[in-house]
Amino acid sequence: MGDYKNMWENLDMDLDKHDILCSALPESFGEIYLTQKNRPESMNYFNYALAEVHGARIEELQKSKENGKKVVGTFCVFVPDEVIFAADAIGVGLCSGSQFWIEDGEKVLPRNLCPLVKAFVGAKISRTCPYFQSCNMLVGETTCDGKKKAYEILQEYMPIHVMDLPQMKKEKDFEQWQQEIKIFIKRMEELTQNKVTVKRLKEGIRLANRKRAVLKRLYDLRKNIPSPISGLDALLVSQVAFMDDPDRFITKTEQLCDELEERVKNGIPNTKKRIMITGTPMAIPNWKLHSIVEALDAEIVVEETCTGTRYFENQVSEEGNTLDELIKNIAQRYLNIHCACFTPNTGRMEDILEYVKEYKIDGVIYYNLSFCHTYAIEYKQVEKILKDKDIPLLNIETDYSEEDIGQIKTRIEAFLEMI
């Protein structure tokens, strides 16, 4: 990494504390990622993107800001990128997967709360996340009790706009979500001083669609036996997608997919168990479950999570010649994301069964971040539909700590032997 000390200082970061964070990341990345054998060449870009996640990318953000661009931080796949693009702003995902930030998060939040929420709040209040420090505004949403209330704490540190996501999918909820998107557009226009026109919003939709399409292409390639890419590497690509410049990300991921297609042609089937992960998201550097599973005789070939399929499934229709029509299209796609925050959420059950077939799944691991109530309660439904089809399922509830790694490994070993 280059010398970014000045930049970090200008971002009002706690440099000493940040040094500790920076010193831990390369080691764990090296151990988990760089020891993988026979990785695609094109993963080099994503290795670089990860290595420079607090460096080169942050530098780009500062340069864009100097040229008048605004940066907004988001925490959820429900916030429509289309609007951020249309307002000529930059969006960055602020969810965090690091145990490093838990301690600071617990200074202002209850301990028995989801680690993802504790980590992102800790990241802000400790001033050790350059993404947070680069943001002109945060965009929250009412997807779960933990995040919803944590935004009230973040609000003391920086401006935040919260989108009121309906908790159901009645007809009127689609209306109400369109209204929320309109309010968000207005707020983005105020922030950026750029008008969201029909033309710009269409361009935004196109860009977001292209980004989703390339992720879909990547995931489709994983349907091959064997998958031409490890679950770990696919996860890294998804994680980088939340931070990176979208155009560059698309180009680099297309290149990766080209290479993977070649691999598929020359692929030699293996006997690894094909695993689906379903549940809660995995933000950088949360590679815990993937690294455990793939160190055994198994490969993760799909994640039905917000850092997986929920991020890219379904496109926004580009049809329409008015803002209202385009906003309706956006609302339609986003409210059809099957997050456990909705009641009911039967669409997720259909997705899971569909993926089991499409990705030729041998077993499913339900991944639940500790204290995430919505996914934890929905487990019983997933258990039922998979049991009906005789598909093996393992429930893992965990946080970001390393304490339970041995125990999880033992349980997954037993699970793999059984299937």
Added chain:
Amino acid sequence: MGDYKNMWENLDMDLDKHDILCSALPESFGEIYLTQKNRPESMNYFNYALAEVHGARIEELQKSKENGKKVVGTFCVFVPDEVIFAADAIGVGLCSGSQFWIEDGEKVLPRNLCPLVKAFVGAKISRTCPYFQSCNMLVGETTCDGKKKAYEILQEYMPIHVMDLPQMKKEKDFEQWQQEIKIFIKRMEELTQNKVTVKRLKEGIRLANRKRAVLKRLYDLRKNIPSPISGLDALLVSQVAFMDDPDRFITKTEQLCDELEERVKNGIPNTKKRIMITGTPMAIPNWKLHSIVEALDAEIVVEETCTGTRYFENQVSEEGNTLDELIKNIAQRYLNIHCACFTPNTGRMEDILEYVKEYKIDGVIYYNLSFCHTYAIEYKQVEKILKDKDIPLLNIETDYSEEDIGQIKTRIEAFLEMI
């Protein structure tokens, strides 16, 4: 209690298990309530109501049902009683405060979930709650992750209508809540085959207002030094309000208030510390915190909870000559309840400070049911506003078990000594 075995059998209850539940209640009620000295005479009615909570009141419900009435069960003060009354139905509160039901709840729900949610689900699946067994329909709402998702489990057992409560209080959220009330009216009309007319809805509003007014009268009496009624007794009145026939409840509570007014005239000031409880609700038979506090040299004089002030504060305007106008009035009152499920929820901070003055509070106890994220996170804000005014605050997070009673007692003793 009379012999209700036949009735319970007809309600498809698990009689053996129910016997165990019934045998525990009188003992704990006797120990906690009947040992209080110098209770108001008029509390006899509420003692009776509690003793007959699974008997006489259930018998009434059955008789009403035989006469064509429908019974709907609710879990939250956001479901407007006005609509239930207007449809000529009977509403009963189904939240539960008993440890007895936790074990059954944990068969289908995660353990690290709010005890209130685990208890009401356990009550249903164990078939030991005659209120659940008497209901023609349940009415849920999207107030918290735990309840929202638990309703999906209850739906497997009986019909449920869920109201999509907005998570914010923007202008459009008031519109959206009016629409939800309209949908609820339609559903109640279908269930009861009674038309909700302007006349009936006005009568419903009047009845609900009268019920809220008498609870307000009771609470206002508690502002006296000393309070003419113990916190335990006031809590019992509130709890009975969720089960009882509204007209009888109003009459009996007015009588109690008349008696309390006489007591106030003859009252001799005492030196007991005046305590406010703020936080999560206390359903029957959850008298845990009140019994600990009032066994010490303190009296609880107000509960800023859903079984306290949030249940009765503010009235629905009776002005208006169309359904739309009345529905707007209802929406206005209910969306102004200051529950931690909203973001932001600054109204609650104002209420707490107001009550500290009005009720002449010496110290505040923040009561948080375990794993209730919204109230747990909001604690920091309450801590801040009370610290600014130098008002002592103690945070108690607990469930329905008896294990931590000793520890809580020690902490409250220390707290009382300090203030």
